[in-house]
Amino acid sequence: xxHGTKRTLDxxxxxxAGLLTFCTVxxxxxxxxxxxxxxxxxxxxxxxxxxxxxxxxxxxxxxxTRYRLIALAFTLFAMIVPYMFGNExxxxxxxxxxxxxxxxxxxxxxxxxxxxxxxxxxTKVTLGFAIVTALVTLRGLVNDPYLVxxxxxxxxxxxxxxxxxxxxxxxxxxxxxxxxxxxxxxxxTPSIKTRISAALLYLLSFVLIVLSNYFTALLVAIAALVIxxxxxxxxxxxxxxxxxxxxxxxxxxxxIVVLMVPVASPLGEPTSRMNRIKYAxxxxxVAQYLNQRGPLLLESLESAVEHPLLxxxxxxxxxxxxxxxxxxxxxxxxxxxxxxxxxxxLVSIYVLFMPFKRRLKNKRMRVLSxxxxxxxxxxxxxxxxxxxxxxxxxxxxxxxxxxxxxxxxNRATDVASEPASTRSIKYIAYYDTADNVQEQRNYVLAATxxxxxxxxxxxxxxxxxxIVSACTTRGPGSLRGKTSVLGDQNTLKLFPTLSGASRFTRxxxxxxxxxxxxxxxxxxxKRHEDVVVYHSPGYxxxxxxxxxxxxxxxxxxxxxxxxDVNGESRLRAKEYRVFEQADAFILPTELxxxxxxxxxxxxxxxxxxxxxxxxxxxxxxxxxxxxVYAGTFDPRKGGASAAxxxxxxxxxRHHVHIIGFGGERDTQSLLTLIDDVSAKTECRVTYDGLLxxxxxxDFLQSCDIGLSTQRLGTEFNETSFPSKVxxxxxxxxxxxxxxxxVLEASGVGDLIFYYETDTPEAIAGAIKTVDxxxxxxxxxxxxxxxxxxxAGLRKVLSR
Numbered sequence: 001x002x003h004g005t006k007r008t009l010d011x012x013x014x015x016x017a018g019l020l021t022f023c024t025v026x027x028x029x030x031x032x033x034x035x036x037x038x039x040x041x042x043x044x045x046x047x048x049x050x051x052x053x054x055x056x057x058x059x060x061x062x063x064x065t066r067y068r069l070i071a072l073a074f075t076l077f078a079m080i081v082p083y084m085f086g087n088e089x090x091x092x093x094x095x096x097x098x099x100x101x102x103x104x105x106x107x108x109x110x111x112x113x114x115x116x117x118x119x120x121x122x123t124k125v126t127l128g129f130a131i132v133t134a135l136v137t138l139r140g141l142v143n144d145p146y147l148v149x150x151x152x153x154x155x156x157x158x159x160x161x162x163x164x165x166x167x168x169x170x171x172x173x174x175x176x177x178x179x180x181x182x183x184x185x186x187x188x189t190p191s192i193k194t195r196i197s198a199a200l201l202y203l204l205s206f207v208l209i210v211l212s213n214y215f216t217a218l219l220v221a222i223a224a225l226v227i228x229x230x231x232x233x234x235x236x237x238x239x240x241x242x243x244x245x246x247x248x249x250x251x252x253x254x255x256i257v258v259l260m261v262p263v264a265s266p267l268g269e270p271t272s273r274m275n276r277i278k279y280a281x282x283x284x285x286v287a288q289y290l291n292q293r294g295p296l297l298l299e300s301l302e303s304a305v306e307h308p309l310l311x312x313x314x315x316x317x318x319x320x321x322x323x324x325x326x327x328x329x330x331x332x333x334x335x336x337x338x339x340x341x342x343x344x345x346l347v348s349i350y351v352l353f354m355p356f357k358r359r360l361k362n363k364r365m366r367v368l369s370x371x372x373x374x375x376x377x378x379x380x381x382x383x384x385x386x387x388x389x390x391x392x393x394x395x396x397x398x399x400x401x402x403x404x405x406x407x408x409x410n411r412a413t414d415v416a417s418e419p420a421s422t423r424s425i426k427y428i429a430y431y432d433t434a435d436n437v438q439e440q441r442n443y444v445l446a447a448t449x450x451x452x453x454x455x456x457x458x459x460x461x462x463x464x465x466x467i468v469s470a471c472t473t474r475g476p477g478s479l480r481g482k483t484s485v486l487g488d489q490n491t492l493k494l495f496p497t498l499s500g501a502s503r504f505t506r507x508x509x510x511x512x513x514x515x516x517x518x519x520x521x522x523x524x525x526k527r528h529e530d531v532v533v534y535h536s537p538g539y540x541x542x543x544x545x546x547x548x549x550x551x552x553x554x555x556x557x558x559x560x561x562x563x564d565v566n567g568e569s570r571l572r573a574k575e576y577r578v579f580e581q582a583d584a585f586i587l588p589t590e591l592x593x594x595x596x597x598x599x600x601x602x603x604x605x606x607x608x609x610x611x612x613x614x615x616x617x618x619x620x621x622x623x624x625x626x627x628v629y630a631g632t633f634d635p636r637k638g639g640a641s642a643a644x645x646x647x648x649x650x651x652x653r654h655h656v657h658i659i660g661f662g663g664e665r666d667t668q669s670l671l672t673l674i675d676d677v678s679a680k681t682e683c684r685v686t687y688d689g690l691l692x693x694x695x696x697x698d699f700l701q702s703c704d705i706g707l708s709t710q711r712l713g714t715e716f717n718e719t720s721f722p723s724k725v726x727x728x729x730x731x732x733x734x735x736x737x738x739x740x741x742v743l744e745a746s747g748v749g750d751l752i753f754y755y756e757t758d759t760p761e762a763i764a765g766a767i768k769t770v771d772x773x774x775x776x777x778x779x780x781x782x783x784x785x786x787x788x789x790x791a792g793l794r795k796v797l798s799r
Contacts, residue, residue, distance in 0.1 A: 179205030296328030633662025
């Protein structure tokens with residue numbers, strides 16, 4: 001047995017964050033680049049980050065998505081192929097741009113590990129250093145308008161300027177993209193404080209662009225401003241436009257003053273930047289690009305045509321007066337085609353722009369996404385790339401995008417007009433309440449707590465829940481349908497059902513209820529409406545058909561793949577048909593997400609019920625260590641029998657309690673096993689019945705240790721999360737469990753005591769090693785996971 005160690009994991013996370021911070025700060029803070037060979041140091045730091053990330057969350061890499069695999073393959077290709085043909089300089093160039101091809105993979109890691117706050121802090125630190133660099137650079141530009149343009153990647157002058165903190169090309173284009181983000185925050189965020197900060201950052205970036213004399217950057221910034229204002233104006237009323245005109249007018253006034261200041265031309269008489277913009281906006285811009293950039297871009301394209309498969313790297317690229325020949329070196333995209341050929345060039349475009357695809361579909365957020373992607377594309381197609389671009393594109397942009405999207409609470413067009421207090425969502429599940437026990441409806445008690453927790457989470461997100469249940473009865477009489485009110489916000493609809501007295505009526509009842517559920521979905525849903533469906537083998541085909549006919553947005557809550565439990569191939573086909581139709585998922589584990597969500601649909605992970613229970617004074621007072629197993633008696637999972645068998649290897653200080661549910665035969669088999677084991681051990685073993693509600697909570701809090709015992713080697717263990725673990729923790733118990741990947745990778749994995757082998761001796765050994773005096777913060781952790789789930793649920797709901 002080995003207990004998960006939180007301190008080790010924290011050290012790994014902290015070390016990885018420090019390495020990544022070094023890489024990002026190096027990209028925007030020139031003095032750091034003068035320390036040693038910064039390119040090598042940054043490369044080593046990023047490689048070590050990936051090593052630590054693999055150590056912390058190996059499943060992220062072993063079950064990688066298509067995008068991650070392609071990004072990693074392109075990165076390896078761009079590093080290895082140039083070395084094979086003796087073009088080390090090209091390999092070094094793309095090694096220095098490692099963040100450009102793997103930046104979004106880094107973001108995905110922090111997202112999937114539920115550690116985006118760490119990436120947010122790294123980004124804030126990096127942004128702080130970038131602001132310092134911008135201010136120092138602006139001071140230098142006052143005395144020398146062309147100072148930034150003279151800074152190159154190498155040379156004594158450039159090194160001296162970097163040591164003084166003056167940025168060059170990498171700073172200007174980072175400011176270009178950062179300015180687009182700041183402008184969007186200014187236009188979209190309701191917070192006055194945030195708008196003021198965004199306005200200051202936007203002005204800083206725009207003034208830096210203007211004074212640095214990077215004319216392409218200036219044109220991109222102006223175009224992005226026009227696009228953003230145009231998109232925002234389309235969605236605002238006249239009153240809002242009037243309020244927006246005040247800060248925009250102030251910005252324009254300041255910029256006009258800056259643009260009118262004369263600046264000396266290196267080739268001629270002083271002229272204002274406004275005149276240069278006017279010239280470029282008429283006939284000058286075409287001539288400028290045709291005369292200066294056109295031949296360079298054409299040179300790269302010609303090389304790509306001459307070497308279409310592997311590009312120039314398959315040849316020996318010559319040097320002339322210290323410069324590489326054969327390609328233009330003024331376009332990252334075109335140069336990639338020239339250096340690596342058309343296949344690799346197309347792959348690079350996929351790697352660079354695929355991360356924006358999902359966010360571009362969000363119509364309400366296009367004030368940010370459209371001008372940003374436009375600016376990013378222009379820079380990459382008509383200029384060289386730097387690592388600083390990756391920070392803006394793959395760290396800052398998605399973090400800010402998701403934050404604005406979350407705080408503004410955007411919803412789909414079809415339901416956006418409804419007031420928040422009256423907006424409702426339909427939830428399809430096999431569900432009934434304890435108050436309706438007299439009807440003997442068939443539903444799974446184990447799923448009830450999880451369902452009710454998700455209901456309340458939807459309520460806390462401002463939604464009323466209309467629960468539609470397909471439960472039939474096992475009782476002797478037929479039942480009428482009814483709609484019940486649950487609390488202040490939710491309703492429960494139950495359909496009419498025939499008697500459960502005979503096999504024929506049970507089969508007929510199940511079929512008729514499914515037909516009624518299908519008709520209900522056809523009559524009561526509309527296009528783009530959110531409908532949450534708790535995945536069940538009882539109705540996958542009708543859900544698929546109803547969605548195709550009505551076009552509602554299917555949010556599928558999947559606890560497990562049922563075919564993994566019973567091995568039925570026909571059921572597996574049905575399940576995967578409904579998985580393919582889902583627009584979003586609510587899933588219990590990251591491993592299940594990697595198995596189902598191959599198309600990167602919106603997903604929120606909820607391991608179980610993150611509902612803290614108030615502490616009760618209900619502990620046993622007999623001096624024993626009370627160990628409880630709460631759950632199913634299903635022999636396929638083997639948890640109850642494993643808990644009983646472990647008691648044989650415990651002493652008189654222990655009392656093992658079994659509470660839960662099972663069929664008549666399974667329950668009788670378990671009682672027989674309890675009698676057999678009790679005859680062999682001084683440990684007390686008891687079956688304490690099926691408990692629910694307050695009685696269940698009181699009993700759990702009377703115990704010290706909760707058991708999550710189930711058979712190793714079963715396929716469902718790889719994807720389903722044992723929800724009893726969270727129930728134990730929410731009631732303050734220590735937890736002993738078989739070591740599962742889904743547990744280790746979860747947000748509570750380091751709080752669990754694990755056993756390695758599926759034997760009674762190993763389970764008993766793990767129980768004996770639990771330190772009941774150890775301070776554990778399971779309640780605090782559960783509360784944090786609850787807040788994360790609420791935020792994630794908002795992102796899963798329609799825009």
